[in-house]
Amino acid sequence: MAGLILAFGAIAFALAARRGRQEIAELEPHPPREGAPSPPAFAVKLPPPRASEVEEGLRRAFAETLRPAGALRAVVGDFNGDGAEDVALPVSPAEGRLAELNDGVANWRVQDALDDPAVRDAPSAKVPPAAVTVQPHDVLLAVVHGYGVRGWRDERARQCYLVRHATGAPLEARPRTELLRYVQRVPDEPRLSGDVILASAGRTAGFVYWTGVRYAWHPLPKEIPPHPTLSP
C-alpha cells in the first residue's frame, strides 16, 4: 500500500512540476553564418575552346552516347545566366546508344526548341506535352552548363541538355546585352536570362535562349541585322 501511495505521490509531483515550467520566449535568432556565395561571375576571360576540351566536356556530361555532328563546332557563352561559361555544339547519337539516350532516368533532358512554352505551360492544358525523344538521325544541340570560374571545363559541370531544332545556321553565340535592346521592343519579349545562340529554324532567322526551364527558339525581330553581327 505504501508503494501505491508513493507512486501516486510521485506522479502528482511530476505533473505539478511540469505545469509549473516557465513560459519561454523565442530568443532573437543568432546571426547565421555567411550564406552560400553567389555564383562567381567570369573572373577571367577564358581561352577559346579547344576540340579536345569540348570532347572531354561532352564525354563527362553524356558519357559515350554522342558524337559531334560533322566537324566539331562549339559555341560558348553564359547561356543560363548563372555567371559560369557554358558550351554548346551540334551532336548526333552514337551508334547503338539510343536506348541510353532516351532512358527515363538519364542524366540529361531532351527538349525541342520549337515547343511553344506558352502552350506547354498552360495550367489548363488538357494533354501533357509528349516527351521528346532522340531519333537515330537527329542532329541536336548539346548544351553543357558550366560551374564556377572554370565553367564547362570544370569537373563538376554535368548539367546538360539535348535540344532539337536548335542547330540551324549561323550557330553563333551572342551576348545577352546585345539582344536585349531589341527584344524589349517586341510585344511577347522573351526573358533573356543569359547569352543566346543565333540559329535559324528553316528559313527564319532566330535565336535559341534559356527560359529558366528549357531552351527555346525565338524569331529575330525584323529590325535586327541577323548576320554576321547584331550591332546596329
Added chain:
Amino acid sequence: MRTLRLSLLGVAVAAFVLPAAFSDAPAEAPTGFDGQTNGFITQADFDADRSRFEDREEITPKGLGPVYNAQSCAECHQNPVTGAISQVTEVRAGHFDGVNFIDHPGGSLINDRAIDASIQERVLGGNEVRTFRTSLNTLGDGFVEAIDSNTLVAIANGQPAGMRGQFIEVPVGEAGGLVRGGRFGWKNQHASLLSFSADAYLNEMGITSPLQPTENTSNGRSVAAYDQVADPEDPATATAPNGEDVEGFTRFVRATKAPPRDTALAATSDAQAGSVLFKQVGCNICHVPNITTAPPGTVINRGAFTVPAALGNKLIHPFGDFLLHNVGTGDGIVQNGGQSTRNKLRTAPLWGVRTRGRLMHDGETLNRNESILRHAGEATGVINNYRNLTTAQKNQLILFLNSL
C-alpha cells in the same frame, strides 16, 4: 498479497509516467489526409473553420476583388484534402535592370481575374522577368510556425559553406512589423500564419482585413471605383481583432495534421533503399527530414502567439529546411528578402510531394528525374552524386520520393 499487487502496479505506473513527465523527447506530430484536427482546436471548431476556408466569396457582401485570383482558399489548397496543394499557379513579373529587380507596376503579383474587364491585370512590356508559382501545401503549417527561428539558423549553420541556406527575417504584421525568421511562401516572405492568411486573403481574393487594409491596384491603377465594400472588408470584431475570416483561416491551418507518408510504399525494400540513397547522395542537407518544434509555452511571432501543447515539442518530417537557396532555378523575383534573394527560393518541403504532378516552384517540370536534374548551383555536388547512381538506384530514390 493484494496490497503487494497494488503496490507493484503503482510502481509500474510510476515507472511509465515519470520518465514521460520529465522527458524532453519530442512526440511525433499527428499526420493524415483525413480532415481531422491535430488537437489545437476541437473537431467542431476545426470543421467550422474548414468550412470558412472552403467558402466561395462573392463581390458582395464579402468584397471579392476588384482584382483577385480565386474565390476561396480551397480553390488553390485542396488536393487531396482541404488545406493541401493544387495544380493552380499564379503569375509574378517585373524587370531586372542589371543590378536590381524592380516590381511590375502594381506589384510583382499579376492577378488573373477581375470583377470588371476594364481592370484586368496583364504583364506589361518591359517586364521580362516572369514566373509561375505553384500553390503551396498548408497542411502541417502550424508545426512549421512553431519551429523556433534559432532551429532554422542552426540548420543553416550546419550546412556546408557552399550550400548554406539563407535565413531571412520578415515582418510579423500582428506584432507591429517586428521581424521573425521567414518560413512561409516560395520566398520565405512570411513568418506567421496570421500574417500569411491576411496576405493571401488580400492578394488571392482581394479581401482587405485589419492587417492588410489597402486594396491592390490593377497594374498600378487604382480600382477604388470598382470596390463595392468598405475596407477592411473582413473587419475587426470584439472576438477577432484581425478579422473573423483571417483568424478562422489561421486557426484552421494551425490545426491541420501534417501530410502523411504512404506507409505501404514506404515499407517496401526499394523505398527503404531509396531512403538510404536520399541521405547518401546528400539530398537531406536541404530536404531536412526531421525538425522538432519549440516546446509548449514558447512565445513566438514576436510575442503574438504562444506555442500550445498540440503544436509544441513535436517531431515533424517536412523534408525541407525553410531556408532560401540558389539551385539554379531562381525566378528572378524579389519579395521580402532583399536583392540577394533574387535567384533564391525556399527549399520545397517534400512532405506530401506524391500528390503533385507538376513540380518545382513553377510547376513546369513533369517528372521526378527531371526535377532532380533541374537543380544546379548550390546543389551541383549533390546532383552529381545522383547522376552517378545506377538506373536501379535512381528508381529506388524516386520510389522513396513517391512515398512522401
